[in-house]
Amino acid sequence: MTQAEIDSLIARIATGERQAFTALYDRTSAKLFGICLRVLNDRGEAEDVLQEVFVKVWHNAKRYRAGGFSPMTWLITIARNAAIDRLRKRRSKKEDGGQDGLDAVERLADPAPGPEALVVASDERAQLALCLDTLEPARAEAVQRAYLEGETYDELARRFAVPLNTMRTWLRRSLLKLKECLSQ
Amino acid sequence: MSAAASDRDEDRALAGEYALGLLEPDAAAAFEARLLTDPDLRAMHAEWAQDFASLTDDFPEVTPPxxxxxxxxxxxxxxxxxxxxxxxxxxxxxxxxxxxxxxxxxxxxxxxxxxxxxxxxxxxxxxxxxxxxxxxxxxxxxxxxxxxxxxxxxxxxxxxxxxxxxxxxxxxxxxxxxxxxxxxxxxxxxxxxxxxxxxxxxxxxxxxxxxxxxxxxxxxxxxxxxx
The missing domain is CATH 2.60.40 (Immunoglobulin-like)
Incomplete structure (x- = not known):
C-alpha cells in the first residue's frame, strides 16, 4: 500500500464513498491498532479508541488536504492523539480518586518499555531517532514521553525533578536542536 | 540572531510543542487560530507531525478484532x-x-x-x-x-x-x-x-x-x- 494509494482513498472518503472507507480500514487498521495498544497498554481501551479513530477519519477526511500532512502521518496523528486523550483521562481519573501525591506519581510510571527500548536499532532508523541520539538522554526521553505517553510539562517536571519553567526551556531547546539536526 | 530568525525559532518550537500536546488549552487554541491563516506555521506543524509519527515505525501491527x-x-x-x-x-x-x-x-x-x-x-x-x-x-x-x-x-x-x-x-x-x-x-x-x-x-x-x-x-x- 503506497502513500499515493492511501491518499486517494482518503480523497474518496471525503466524497462519502463507503467502499473507500472499508478499503482504508482493511489496509491501515492493524498499524493504527498497534499504536493504540502501545500507547494504552489495554486491549479494551485500544479497541474503543480505534473505533473513535475511524469515526474521526470518516468525518474529517474533507479537512485532510488542508493540513498538508502525508496520508499515513495524518492517520497516525489521529490515532496517537485519540489514544493520548484517553490515557490522560485515565490518569486524571486516578488522581481524582484521591491518591496521595507519591502514589499518583508512581501510577504515572510507564508500564511499557522505557525510551531506551523505544528506539530500536535497525538499518532503517528514522531520521528523528538518529537526531534524538544527539540530545542528552534525559532530554530525548522527555520528548518521547511527551509524544508516546502524553506526559504534560507538569508531569515531566515532576519526573525529572526540575521546576516547571526549566522543563519548558529544556524541551523547547531540545526541539530546536532536533529541528537543526533534522534539516541537515 | 535577527529578530525574524528568532521569531521563526519561536514558531518552530511552538509548533513542536503543539504537535506533542504540551500547550495549555489557551495557547493551543491561539496556535490553532494562527494555523488557519499562516501557511508557514501549517508547514512547520505538518513537519513535526511527520517527524514524531516516525516514533511509531517500530510498533508491531496488530489486527483488530x-x-x-x-x-x-x-x-x-x-x-x-x-x-x-x-x-x-x-x-x-x-x-x-x-x-x-x-x-x-x-x-x-x-x-x-x-x-x-x-x-x-x-x-x-x-x-x-x-x-x-x-x-x-x-x-x-x-x-x-x-x-x-x-x-x-x-x-x-x-x-x-x-x-x-x-x-x-x-x-x-x-x-x-x-x-x-x-x-x-x-x-x-x-x-x-x-x-x-x-x-x-x-x-x-x-x-x-x-x-x-x-x-x-x-x-x-x-x-x-x-x-
Whole structure:
C-alpha cells in the first residue's frame, strides 16, 4: 500500500464513498491498532479508541488536504492523539480518586518499555531517532514521553525533578536542536 | 540572531510543542487560530507531525478484532429506523406475513399436515427487507429448517441465529450455513420455549460469537407463531 494509494482513498472518503472507507480500514487498521495498544497498554481501551479513530477519519477526511500532512502521518496523528486523550483521562481519573501525591506519581510510571527500548536499532532508523541520539538522554526521553505517553510539562517536571519553567526551556531547546539536526 | 530568525525559532518550537500536546488549552487554541491563516506555521506543524509519527515505525501491527469494523459501520452507517412510521410497520408486517406464507409454500417447508410437518413458523426479516429467512420448526423432533431468501453474511463474518424467549438472554441456535438452507436441531430444553419466542440473526465473527452472547449488529428478527 503506497502513500499515493492511501491518499486517494482518503480523497474518496471525503466524497462519502463507503467502499473507500472499508478499503482504508482493511489496509491501515492493524498499524493504527498497534499504536493504540502501545500507547494504552489495554486491549479494551485500544479497541474503543480505534473505533473513535475511524469515526474521526470518516468525518474529517474533507479537512485532510488542508493540513498538508502525508496520508499515513495524518492517520497516525489521529490515532496517537485519540489514544493520548484517553490515557490522560485515565490518569486524571486516578488522581481524582484521591491518591496521595507519591502514589499518583508512581501510577504515572510507564508500564511499557522505557525510551531506551523505544528506539530500536535497525538499518532503517528514522531520521528523528538518529537526531534524538544527539540530545542528552534525559532530554530525548522527555520528548518521547511527551509524544508516546502524553506526559504534560507538569508531569515531566515532576519526573525529572526540575521546576516547571526549566522543563519548558529544556524541551523547547531540545526541539530546536532536533529541528537543526533534522534539516541537515 | 535577527529578530525574524528568532521569531521563526519561536514558531518552530511552538509548533513542536503543539504537535506533542504540551500547550495549555489557551495557547493551543491561539496556535490553532494562527494555523488557519499562516501557511508557514501549517508547514512547520505538518513537519513535526511527520517527524514524531516516525516514533511509531517500530510498533508491531496488530489486527483488530472483526467486531470493531462492524461497530464502526453501525455507528457511521446505521440502518434507517422505521419505528416512527407506524403505517410502514403495519404494512411491512402484513407483507412479511404474506411473504412468509408464500415463501414457506414455495420452499417446501410447509407440507400437508401430518407427522414431520412443521408446527411453528417464523419469518426472520430485516426492517428494510435486506435479509429474509423463513423458519419452520417441527416440535416432534426439534428440527428447525431455515431458508435464506435475501441477505448474506458480510465477507469474512458469520450469521448466527438466536432464540430469545420472554425476558431470557438470547441463546445461540447455531451459525447459518453459506448455502440457502440451514437445518438445526433445537436442544430439548429449548423446544418448549420456541412458541412465542423471537428468533434473531446477528452479524458475528467467522464461526460465531466468541462470547456465547450476541456481539454484532442485529440483522433480522421474527416471532415464532403456530402454523
Amino acid at each position: 472483526a467486531r470493531i469494523k462492524a461497530a464502526v459501520h453501525d455507528l457511521l452507517f446505521p440502518t434507517p429506523p422505521r419505528r416512527n412510521a407506524l403505517m410502514g410497520w403495519v404494512l411491512g408486517g402484513l407483507m412479511a406475513a404474506g411473504l412468509a406464507v408464500f415463501l414457506l409454500m414455495n420452499s417446501g417447508l410447509l407440507g400437508p399436515s401430518g407427522p414431520g410437518a412443521p408446527t411453528l413458523t417464523a419469518m426472520i426479516t430485516a426492517e428494510d427487507g435486506a435479509m429474509v429467512v423463513a423458519a419452520a420448526f417441527d416440535d416432534t423432533d426439534g428440527t428447525l429448517n431455515l431458508e435464506r431468501t435475501a441477505g448474506a453474511a458480510v465477507p469474512g463474518r458469520s450469521l448466527e441465529l438466536w432464540l430469545i424467549a420472554g425476558d431470557n438472554a438470547p441463546v445461540s441456535l447455531g451459525v447459518l450455513t453459506d448455502g440457502v438452507h440451514t437445518s438445526v436441531t433445537v436442544p430439548d430444553a429449548l423446544r418448549g420455549q420456541m412458541a412465542g419466542g423471537t428468533l434473531a440473526i446477528t452479524d458475528e465473527p467467522l464461526g460465531g460469537s466468541p462470547t456465547g452472547g450476541p456481539t454484532g449488529a442485529v440483522m433480522a428478527t421474527g416471532v415464532v407463531t403456530p402454523v
